Amino acid sequence: MDRLLSSAAVVAPLLVLVAGVSRLGAPRGVSPWTLLGLLAILCAAGARGVGGYLEARLRPGTRALPYHRLNRLVYSPLSLTLAAAVAGAALD
Numbered sequence: 334m335d336r337l338l339s340s341a342a343v344v345a346p347l348l349v350l351v352a353g354v355s356r357l358g359a360p361r362g363v364s365p366w367t368l369l370g371l372l373a374i375l376c377a378a379g380a381r382g383v384g385g386y387l388e389a390r391l392r393p394g395t396r397a398l399p400y401h402r403l404n405r406l407v408y409s410p411l412s413l414t415l416a417a418a419v420a421g422a423a424l425d
Contacts, residue, residue, distance in 0.1 A: 371423045378416035385409030 385404045388395060395401045 368423070371419055375416050375419045375423070378412045378419065382409045382411075382413030382416055385412065 386409055388404060389401060395404075
């Protein structure tokens with residue numbers, strides 16, 4: 334039952350967002366589902382990018398792993414770059 338509740342907690346706000354976008358009108362004839370997809374990618378990539386810099390505080394055990402160095406030098410900046418590219422594409 335917990336999985337169903339957590340899934341509903343994610344899906345319900347997304348449906349409300351799509352309904353709001355379609356009621357307000359998407360810019361330049363863009364589908365509201367496309368905007369929802371862009372927003373989901375933006376949120377996921379942005380959260381991954383920012384979370385990568387905070388991970389050492391949340392999971393101190395990762396500091397000893399090579400992953401920690403790669404996370405700060407490669408993975409998090411790439412995620413933030415992807416989020417910025419998606420935001421730029423959405424605003425274009």
